[in-house]
Amino acid sequence: MNGVNIFLADGFEDIEALGTYDVLQRAGIKAELVAISDDPFVTSSHGITIGTGSFLSVMDLDAEGTTAQDFMIFPGGMPGSRNLADCKPLIKAMKQHYEAGGSLASICAAPGLVLGQLDCLEGKKFTCFDGFESGPVSKGAVFVPEGVVADGRIITGRSAGYAIAFGLKIVETLKGPEALAAVRHSMFLD
Secondary structure (H helix, E strand, O other): OOOEEEEEOOOEOHHHHHHHHHHHHHOOOOEEEEEOOOOOEEEEOOOOEEEOOEEHHHOOOOOOOOOOOOEEEEOOOOOHHHHHHOOHHHHHHHHHHHHOOOEEEEEOOHHHHOHHHOOOOOOOEEOOOOOOOHHHHHOOOEEOOOOEEEEOOEEEEOOHHHHHHHHHHHHHHHHHHHHHHHHHHHOOOO
8 A cells, every 4th residue: 555544433533643644744745534434524532523535445455566655544542443453454454564565653542452463563662552552562562651652664652642743753754854853843843
């Protein structure tokens, strides 16, 4: 799966999805909001309904040509993270994407529930919302109680309070330190 895609399920955490999307847009990164259902409207955990630009069911899920510049992003929130984790086509696509060399980013409960379904986590450092670390830890991953953790092609964030830092880490990964500095400056974060 090519490009940068943020997957949304009903119950997603508003700031983790939209804050990340906003930061990526500020860096000139074209990110697509993707509904995992066939309904273009997805409702957040706080009752805000937004429209998405695509549906999982119509996306080309083929992993051919996938590189580390291609990101699948999973916001947290409940029950959004659980809804993402229960979507079998999404989990299958995530595994194929990562095996083909693609990158993953996940925040809050989603690292535990979604990324925790990967089979190749041995020794990988990650963070997540407290209480959701058991899935990755059971597969040999190492929980690090920090705001944002990057390890290879996986970026994880701890909670809604780190949504901007999470988005900035994706920007730095995709576009480098100069783009990161420009976005930080535009947001008065420096």
